[in-house]
Amino acid sequence: MKLSALKKTFGIALLSLVSINSFAQDIIARQAPSDRRLKDIHNVKLNNTVALSADLKDPAANIYTDWTDNLRSCTGAVPANxxxxxxxxxxxxxxxxxxxxxxxxxxxxxxxxxxxxxxxxxxxxxxxxxxxxxxxxxxxxxxxxxxxxxxxxxxxxxxxxxxxxxxxxxxxxxxxxxxxxxxxxxxxxxxxxxxxxxxxxxxxxxxxxxxxxxxxxxxxxxxxxxxxxxxxxx
Ligand SMILES: [Zn+2]
Known part of the structure; x- marks a missing residue:
């Protein structure tokens, strides 16, 4: 295959990948609950999957140091404001x-x-x-x-x-x-x-x-x- 043909094929493939992706995102967005805020955050999630999963693995690690199944085990001063x-x-x-x-x-x-x-x-x-x-x-x-x-x-x-x-x-x-x-x-x-x-x-x-x-x-x-x-x- 000539380089120009390859470029063309690749270009089309890339283009269709992009359009499938945005189509899929559109479907996901449309399936999201009608609530504005929830929909907004789901759209953000699609773009920030990696960052978000780290956040969920160890939620609010900036203020919590423990992870036990004792309700009152987590203590500490809540930062001002x-x-x-x-x-x-x-x-x-x-x-x-x-x-x-x-x-x-x-x-x-x-x-x-x-x-x-x-x-x-x-x-x-x-x-x-x-x-x-x-x-x-x-x-x-x-x-x-x-x-x-x-x-x-x-x-x-x-x-x-x-x-x-x-x-x-x-x-x-x-x-x-x-x-x-x-x-x-x-x-x-x-x-x-x-x-x-x-x-x-x-x-x-x-x-x-x-x-x-x-x-x-x-x-x-x-x-x-x-x-x-x-x-x-x-
Ligand atoms: Zn009650």
Whole structure:
């Protein structure tokens, strides 16, 4: 084959490869959930697969030094003005009904938000991340899952009827991780949802607006560390 012919063939092959690629990306983009933020991050992922997988293998390694299956093992000072990137979120449940807010309750701190769900309802990962804990606690959370995310947050999903992920599994935002339930210390089926940074609970309502099925903004900044008084209020 002459050089010019080779160039031509190669050129056509390259061109078709490019067009198949962009066609495939277009299909992937069109299959993505209709949510703007989730779609945006999926498009970014296609271009940054390598960087992202390192981030998911060891999420938020800049602030966490441990990886155990003990909920309260991770401690440390949260950096001042720590900025949490909420883009790419997925609401864990389409339910808009809050049964019980974060804050003092029955003489102790309720460290999460109770959202009405029914037994068997799909519960989804709030962000991309890696499953740190997948355990049962009969006197508390029942079947629960904790995921650590590259944005520094950890999310906890409690009272599940079933866990459908395993410890150390990498999950994507919106991926089903369990089914709604009434296990552990729970009166009526609901999702107990917690958001934590370095083991310290933050009011999930500061980040997630379940009523409107949205996040409260693209970013949430933890100013001057975490104070329980501050985070208890919406
Ligand atoms: Zn609760």
């Amino acid at each position: 720590y900025k949490i990137d909420l883009r790419g979120f997925c609401m864990p449940t389409p339910s808009r009904k809050i049964n019980s807010p974060f804050g003092p309750r029955w003489g102790r701190q309720h460290e999460g938000l109770d959202i009405k769900v029914y037994i068997g309802d799909t519960i989804r990962a709030a962000f991309d991340g890696k499953v740190r804990i997948c355990k049962y606690n009969g006197g508390g959370y029942g079947y629960y899952v904790v995921i650590r995310h590259p944005n520094g947050l950890e999310t906890l999903y409690g009272h599940l009827s079933k866990q459908i992920v395993k410890k150390d599994q990498i999950v994507r935002a919106g991926e089903p991780i369990g089914l709604g339930g009434n296990t552990g210390k729970s009166n009526g089926s609901h999702l107990h949802f917690e958001t934590r940074v370095l083991g310290q609970p933050i009011n999930p309502a500061l980040l997630f607006d379940f009523e409107n099925q949205d996040v409260t903004g693209d970013y949430f900044v933890l100013k001057d560390g975490i104070s329980k008084d501050k985070v208890a209020k919406k």
